[in-house]
Amino acid sequence: MVDAPQADIQMSLVLKNISLPLSDFRLEVSAMIPSSAITVIFGPSGAGKTSLLDLVAGLRRPDCAFIELNGQVLTDTAHRVFVPTRRRDIGYVPQDLALFPHLSVRKNLLYGHKPGADERFAFDHIVELLEIRGLVERGIAQLSGGEKQRVALARALLASPRLLLLDEPLASLDMQLKTRIIPYLARIRDEFRIPMLYVTHDRFETSSLADEIIMLVGGRVVQSGPAKDAFREPG
């Protein structure tokens, strides 16, 4: 992530002049997210991280914003452009995972699946990749925390997203489970080559996964750049 595009990095998500009033402050962000990388939005609770993901997904309408994904304008308040959530092709895994409790794992997985859209997102391929073959006939209540996590990731991937939003997806897991799930996320990044915005306030997850980092405090970007630089520099 950088504030201006670099010549050798392809940018996929452009966020310009985002402005949204929150309870105690105003979220004000401009950023560019490179393709094929995990960009971690790092910051304390209540910094506006989830609100930022909601804006990108089209779940909230900002006062002012320009959001572009792979050259397609999704939100442009100046020109009254707002692509509805269902047409954005953005996968979202929220903190509580939001698995549909009344549907089986299979029906959850198939809810947004677009068969034949792209071989990378074929049902069998994703089920094997995330090692959930044995879970598909179960109910959601029968899954453990780590299994739910992988099912939620698979469900988002099966909708053939152009961008994956992950909102503290490992927050409820203990360290042992986190270390088991993190390789799956790295595998998704390497296999699918789709950009991921990953929200967390956990340093372990950040250091394990981040290619790029945006540090968000009080609704503003206080630091951004490649992960290796961000961890080296103070602040």
Added chain:
Amino acid sequence: MNGEEWQIIWFTAWVSAVSTIVILPFGLAVAWALARFTWPGKSIVETFISLPLVLPPVATGLILLKIFGRRGPVGSFLHDTLNLDVVFTWRGVLIALGVMSFPLLVRSARVAFEEVSPRLEQIARTLGANDPRVFVSITVPLALRGILGGMILSFARALGEFGATIMIAGNIPGQTSTLSLSIYQSVQLGHDSDAFRLLGISTVLAFLAVWASEWLMRRKRTFR
């Protein structure tokens, strides 16, 4: 019981069930809007919908009589264009029961919709679902217990309706007589044994309906 009493029971159960089904789509739409949106004047809409619960039923019936009478705004239209009469017909009974039980359906369904996490609906949209699909595949199944409970309560309310029905539909044997109207008429005529027999049937029907509603509401929602 004689044939006339069976006819009364059948007609009451039938018209109560049909009125519940007729108000269902409107009730769900209103309940969903109340649960999910805020707008200026929302409390006035809420109060208006609840009015039949607190207004004297005969007052509600009088309003309906004025609206659906041949000289009323809706009644004249129906009569002139479709040659349909509402007052003193089974249609009048249907409308009275629907109006009187509507608030109960809305209240139950609204609570049920409010208990469905909006996050689930939002995530369904990120998966490409449009609003009707989200409503049918996520919202309604998760709110189903409350919706069914509301339907049963509405049905039970309709079974016992009296005041609004007698105002708009009268008490015409074989045409608009319901259980409550027949009980009243039997008492008026001094046929106490008939009245108590119908009272017993009313009590059993109402008990079963309310018990089923309570059972649905209290049953813990479990998913496999």
